[in-house]
Amino acid sequence: xxxxxxxxxxxxxxxxxxxxxxxxxxxxxxxxxxxxxxxxxxxxxxxxxxxxxxxxxxxxxxxxxxxxxxxxxxxxxxxxxxxxxxxxxxxxxxxxxxxxxxxxxxxxxxxxxxxxxxxxxxxxxxxxxxxxxxxxxxxxxxxxxxxxxxxxxxxxxxxxxxxxxxxxxxxxxxxxxxxxxxxxxxxxxxxxxxxxxxxxxxxxxxxxxxxxxxxxxxxxxxxxxxxxxxxxxxxxxxxxxxxxxxxxxxxxxxxxxxxxxxxxxxxxxxxxxxxxxxxxxxxxxxxxxxxxxxxxxxxxxxxx
Amino acid sequence: xxxxxxxxxxxxxxxxxxxxxxxxxxxxxxxxxxxxxxxxxxxxxxxxxxxxxxxxxxxxxxxxxxxxxxxxxxxxxxxxxxxxxxxxxxxxxxxxxxxxxxxxxxxxxxxxxxxxxxxxxxxxxxxxxxxxxxxxxxxxxxxxxxxxxxxxxxxxxxxxxxxxxxxxxxxxxxxxxxxxxxxxxxxxxxxxxxxxxxxxxxxxxxxxxxxxxxxxxxxxxxxxxxxxxxxxxxxxxxxxxxxxxxxxxxxxxxxxxxxxxxxxxxxxx
Numbered sequence: 036x037x038x039x040x041x042x043x044x045x046x047x048x049x050x051x052x053x054x055x056x057x058x059x060x061x062x063x064x065x066x067x068x069x070x071x072x073x074x075x076x077x078x079x080x081x082x083x084x085x086x087x088x089x090x091x092x093x094x095x096x097x098x099x100x101x102x103x104x105x106x107x108x109x110x111x112x113x114x115x116x117x118x119x120x121x122x123x124x125x126x127x128x129x130x131x132x133x134x135x136x137x138x139x140x141x142x143x144x145x146x147x148x149x150x151x152x153x154x155x156x157x158x159x160x161x162x163x164x165x166x167x168x169x170x171x172x173x174x175x176x177x178x179x180x181x182x183x184x185x186x187x188x189x190x191x192x193x194x195x196x197x198x199x200x201x202x203x204x205x206x207x208x209x210x211x212x213x214x215x216x217x218x219x220x221x222x223x224x225x226x227x228x229x230x231x232x233x234x235x236x237x238x239x240x241x242x243x244x245x246x247x248x249x250x251x252x253x254x255x256x257x258x259x260x261x262x263x264x265x266x267x268x269x270x271x272x273x274x275x276x277x278x279x280x281x282x283x284x285x286x287x288x289x290x291x292x293x294x295x296x297x298x299x300x301x302x303x304x305x306x307x308x309x310x311x312x313x314x315x316x317x318x319x320x321x322x323x324x325x326x327x328x329x330x331x332x333x334x335x336x337x338x339x
Numbered sequence: 340x341x342x343x344x345x346x347x348x349x350x351x352x353x354x355x356x357x358x359x360x361x362x363x364x365x366x367x368x369x370x371x372x373x374x375x376x377x378x379x380x381x382x383x384x385x386x387x388x389x390x391x392x393x394x395x396x397x398x399x400x401x402x403x404x405x406x407x408x409x410x411x412x413x414x415x416x417x418x419x420x421x422x423x424x425x426x427x428x429x430x431x432x433x434x435x436x437x438x439x440x441x442x443x444x445x446x447x448x449x450x451x452x453x454x455x456x457x458x459x460x461x462x463x464x465x466x467x468x469x470x471x472x473x474x475x476x477x478x479x480x481x482x483x484x485x486x487x488x489x490x491x492x493x494x495x496x497x498x499x500x501x502x503x504x505x506x507x508x509x510x511x512x513x514x515x516x517x518x519x520x521x522x523x524x525x526x527x528x529x530x531x532x533x534x535x536x537x538x539x540x541x542x543x544x545x546x547x548x549x550x551x552x553x554x555x556x557x558x559x560x561x562x563x564x565x566x567x568x569x570x571x572x573x574x575x576x577x578x579x580x581x582x583x584x585x586x587x588x589x590x591x592x593x594x595x596x597x598x599x600x601x602x603x604x605x606x607x608x
Contacts, residue, residue, distance in 0.1 A: 046608070085452060105354065105455075109454045111452075119445045123369035133449070136358060
């Protein structure tokens with residue numbers, strides 16, 4: 036579906052995407068993870084054929100974006116990071132008009148709009164203007180809009196950012212259904228649970244480069260320990276505590292509000308911490324997640 | 340309007356999918372929710388016609404329309420009002436409305452994610468401005484004819500002539516808009532439009548000016564719009580009118596090319 040080789044994007048002297056190689060296969064859900072400024076959105080824009088690559092090669096659906104931009108875009112669905120709904124139109128009109136941009140017939144678009152309103156649970160708001168809708172509704176409408184041309188490849192840039200937990204689960208459910216029906220999903224996210232839930236494979240980007248690639252499970256096995264012990268101390272700065280913990284874990288990560296100890300047995304490490312006479316405010320032993328991989332690889336907390 | 344598309348396709352311009360009409364459709368739909376703005380555009384030129392042409396015209400009497408022929412002032416000024424209205428309508432649509440869609444509504448960000456390209460955006464928006472302008476100019480012409488200030492059947496050609504003026508100004512207006520940073524910058528547009536409206540031989544003949552400044556007046560696009568319109572509505576048509584047509588056509592086509600190029604530069608980075 037997508038084949039990028041040494042794909043590069045430069046803005047003046049700044050390199051946003053630095054010679055990345057990516058292969059996305061038909062039917063899979065593929066994720067781009069990374070902190071802000073890692074180059075995820077620039078990559079997505081190049082894949083969406085709205086940003087010409089500076090260097091390297093890029094093929095989408097077997098076509099060249101430089102030559103076949105309109106033909107590729109006709110088969111893509113795009114959910115941008117920020118909702119770009121048409122606020123001068125109603126909910127239903129947003130779907131109708133967007134479908135027309137793809138050159139679809141009025142009759143086809145009308146039928147499709149009804150189907151998508153149902154899918155996005157917006158049938159009752161069909162004739163409402165867009166502006167007063169809740170964030171979750173707008174997001175669902177944006178996703179419904181991206182499906183109006185029955186895309187083979189759906190690009191989602193931070194699909195659930197800013198939504199409440201219920202709305203996120205509804206959205207994930209819709210995305211699962213799409214995946215089951217054979218749509219290839221490519222998404223960026225900085226929600227690790229979202230990546231673990233949705234992605235078959237993912238890459239972690241940092242500073243325009245790909246720093247890791249694999250399934251969520253593989254990445255955890257490769258870049259993290261089995262368990263993580265979280266310690267919170269009554270101090271503004273947690274760095275001094277890290278030195279007192281040397282030798283207790285395979286690795287210690289210092290976050291602004293807590294320390295993460297990477298270990299194979301969280302409870303045993305917690306007991307060892309207590310034996311050193313340290314008294315954290317809170318102690319939590321848990322399984323390793325993708326977030327730990329992320330922190331390790333990008334060497335920082337998520338900034339947004 | 341499809342002529343515009345044909346010209347655009349023939350030239351080495353930014354990509355498009357030939358779907359500009361769907362953007363026109365979008366604008367028509369959006370307009371159904373805000374038709375009041377449509378009506379306001381109808382009245383402005385008519386107010387000018389009656390206040391200046393009929394009201395002030397009663398004091399002025401007849402005026403030399405060139406070639407030793409005299410006409411009543413209302414008949415003299417009506418074509419100028421029609422040309423100026425075509426200019427104002429096109430500029431308004433391609434500056435204020437476009438700026439809002441470009442910077443605030445982010446309309447084209449979502450449009451360009453579909454098969455539509457920057458050329459479709461430029462052609463679609465300008466076509467819409469022209470369609471709207473056509474509605475205004477038709478109304479104006481009908482009222483002017485009813486008021487008895489239209490003197491020739493040539494005046495029927497005043498409708499495509501108004502569209503040509505609209506094309507020239509909308510295309511250049513769109514290009515200019517892509518350079519604007521904030522609403523304050525719109526004052527520069529007013530600064531260019533108002534003197535053109537007042538001094539382009541709109542209210543009095545070119546011969547009023549001293550020989551030394553006539554070339555300056557003749558260099559402005561509105562002068563050519565007004566002169567073309569006046570020839571048609573007074574029935575003084577000669578081959579000379581083609582010079583005006585050529586001036587405005589070149590302005591329109593170049594404007595369209597630059598506008599599409601600028602949209603590409605701005606949005607497809």
